[in-house]
Amino acid sequence: MQSTDPIQIEVEFFGALREYGDRIALTVAPRADVRQVKRALAEALPPHAHPLLERSALAEEETILTSEWVLSRPTRLLALPPVNGG
Amino acid sequence: MLGHHPTMAIALAPGQPVERRMINGNVEENAVTADPIYTAIQSDPLDPAAAFAFVHTPHHGAVNLFTGTVRDHHAGESVSALHYDVHLLLAEQTFRSIAAEAVEQWPGLRIYIVHASGERLPGEISVIVAVSAAHRQESFAGCRYLIDQLKQRAPIWKEERYSDGRREWLPGHSLLAAERQVDPE
Numbered sequence: 265m266q267s268t269d270p271i272q273i274e275v276e277f278f279g280a281l282r283e284y285g286d287r288i289a290l291t292v293a294p295r296a297d298v299r300q301v302k303r304a305l306a307e308a309l310p311p312h313a314h315p316l317l318e319r320s321a322l323a324e325e326e327t328i329l330t331s332e333w334v335l336s337r338p339t340r341l342l343a344l345p346p347v348n349g350g
Numbered sequence: 351m352l353g354h355h356p357t358m359a360i361a362l363a364p365g366q367p368v369e370r371r372m373i374n375g376n377v378e379e380n381a382v383t384a385d386p387i388y389t390a391i392q393s394d395p396l397d398p399a400a401a402f403a404f405v406h407t408p409h410h411g412a413v414n415l416f417t418g419t420v421r422d423h424h425a426g427e428s429v430s431a432l433h434y435d436v437h438l439l440l441a442e443q444t445f446r447s448i449a450a451e452a453v454e455q456w457p458g459l460r461i462y463i464v465h466a467s468g469e470r471l472p473g474e475i476s477v478i479v480a481v482s483a484a485h486r487q488e489s490f491a492g493c494r495y496l497i498d499q500l501k502q503r504a505p506i507w508k509e510e511r512y513s514d515g516r517r518e519w520l521p522g523h524s525l526l527a528a529e530r531q532v533d534p535e
Binding site for chain 1: 418434435436437439440441443465476477497500501502503504505506507508509519520521522523524525526527
């Protein structure tokens, strides 16, 4: 039987999201998907950060997370806002 | 800096191919690196000569060298510097992916992609993409593809710093698949 205990994660910020710090620790329900993790992030950030968060991707170990991803263990995620290199 | 640098002295290994070319009447020998793709994120100044040296080969008749330079103005603002925030591993991985895609479309390319990290002043080079190919069509096309894809997909963010002390992160391309689109700039 899978644990229903909340899972601790850390989310590292890049680009414009650094305005809110370099990283943040969150507690998220097990089997949370990307939308649920983003919702938890939104609750921890001020409202004016929400449009940027909405357009940001999440990554884990250098892989951009897709809608199929679910949280299964404590982990470190990357919050990647829209990019503009060059 | 990640990766190896093509301007460093290269020890010739037994069996390693060597290029011989005539320059000003003298024969110059250079090791031809086996890997035709070089990518890096660099905190020290970028060197277009190193890019040219990496892609230049007697087997290819065309070289395209693209450099991006920090502008001293943007949208009516006087820009004093740009700060580049980079996820090093993911950026290097992205550079390699887009280079592999270019080689798949135009086989035989030699490719050099280096992007700056940290603070750069107006006039400094922020990115170099160099490509060589047997003919100019694939060299132009490959170089255009690489810089366009880099700007859309590489995890690099820039913050403009203005002469009056203000600073602002610039908007960009979302990495969410549903939002990807081509930037004409």
